[in-house]
Amino acid sequence: MGPNGIPLDTAAIVSTTLEGVLYGVSLFLFAVTLWVLLWRDNTVRGLVVKVSVAIALFLLSTAHMTLSVVRVIEGLVIYRDTYPGGPAAFFADVSQWTFAFKSLLWTLQTLIGDGVVIFRCYVAWDSWKAVALPIVMWFGLAVVGGMGTYITSYADENKHNIFAQENGVLATTFLVLSLMTNLSSTSLLIYRLWSIAREVARSTRQHEALEHASTSHLYTYNSVMAPLVRIFADSGLLYSATLISQLVTFVANNRGNYIILDMIMPIISITFFMVIIRVEMCSRDIRLAFMSASGTEMPTFVRPRDGRSYEEYMVEHVSLDQPPYPMKSAQRVRTIDSVVRI
Known part of the structure; x- marks a missing residue:
């Protein structure tokens, strides 16, 4: 079946x-993201990582938007009457340098976007084993994306058909790998947050049974974890x-x-910016709610300056009255705090 x-x-x-409309939205969100990151109290490491990723996504989107405009001008103005077959044939030619470079930018943007999701998942699980499959798919994504860009730029026989068998197989594989990487990483992240919330609820019930105290003042799952789960689920x-x-x-x-294809570039940026903005805006409430539910008394995790480990530092900052397992609760807070910061 031919193109239709x-x-x-x-x-x-x-x-x-x-793409221009979405790029305008991403430009606004990029400015808001920088303002939120610089205004909020962030660790230097977390700030550098998030700002670097935000700038990289913005620059890639800007370059892609610029090439889209250049490509339209070339096809509809400069080469309108000179390119064999007219504008339609020009835009169908995947060997054009503008199309090849846009494909490269799309590959890089996808790798950064999926890489951020995988890294968040790793931080939540604190184990490379949990994200082994997404990492393997990410490397496969990089290989397939590089091959696709190279083959497309040097296409000859099928250069006017992006759906040709060789191009089609690579493009389909790239899309499937990206989809599976995103779904698996997001699912693992959400499951981790949900499992932590379930453990907190169980600890709260145990505390109530042991102390015969009312826990009605403690935050429920909806107020503690639902915001984070909803943010990551929406973006995914x-x-x-x-x-x-x-x-x-x-x-x-x-x-x-x-x-x-052109809309995906700013959408990846928008997705990342929205997660950062929404998490940063509610991060303080999330931390306070989770600490109330888990029985901890520390406002955030910062590395002790006297050389002590996190665990030694936690013992002095965890309430021993509630819950029954203060160290476990502290570790849960540390996990949530790390996810919020990334």
Whole structure:
């Protein structure tokens, strides 16, 4: 089945317009993200990591947006009457340097976005074994993305058909790997947060039974963990829905794939910025709520300056009256605090 759907010159105009709108949103969110990160009390390490990732995503999105505009100008103005086959043939040529470079930027943006999700998952589990599968898929994503960019840029026989067998297999594999990496990492992260909340609820019930005290003042799961779970679930669903849409249009050989392809770049940035903004804005409430529920008394985790370990530092900052297992509760707070900071 050959390519179907809207003409490519029309798709180029629509995709660039929609990408421009989303890029404007990401630009605003980028500014808000920097303001929130610099205004909030962040550790130097966490601040450097988040600001670096935010700047990298913004620069990649900006470069992609610039190339989209250049490509439209070339296809509809500069080479409109000189390129064999007209504008439609120009936009179908995947060997154009602008298209090849946009593919490279898309690959890098995807790797950064998926890498951030994997790193958050690792921080939550505090174990590389828990994220072994997502890491393997991430490396596969990098290899397939690099191969796809190289083969596309040097395409000859099928350079006017992005859905050709060789291009199609690599593109489909890339999309599937990205989707599976995002879904697995997000699911593992959400499950970890949910399991911690369940442990806290069990500790709270044990405390009530042992002390015959009322725990009605303690925060429930909805006030402690629901904000974090909802934030990460929303971001995962948004990105996954975009990937599924692109995968469906690509498998169906629909030219609407070009539109979604350009929209993905700012969407990845928006997803990251929204997570940072929402987490930072409610991080203090999350920490206070979780500490109330777990019985700890420390406002946040900072490395002791006297050389003591976290565990030694925790003992002096955990209430021994509640809950029954203060060290475990402190470790849970440390996990949540780490996730919030990343």
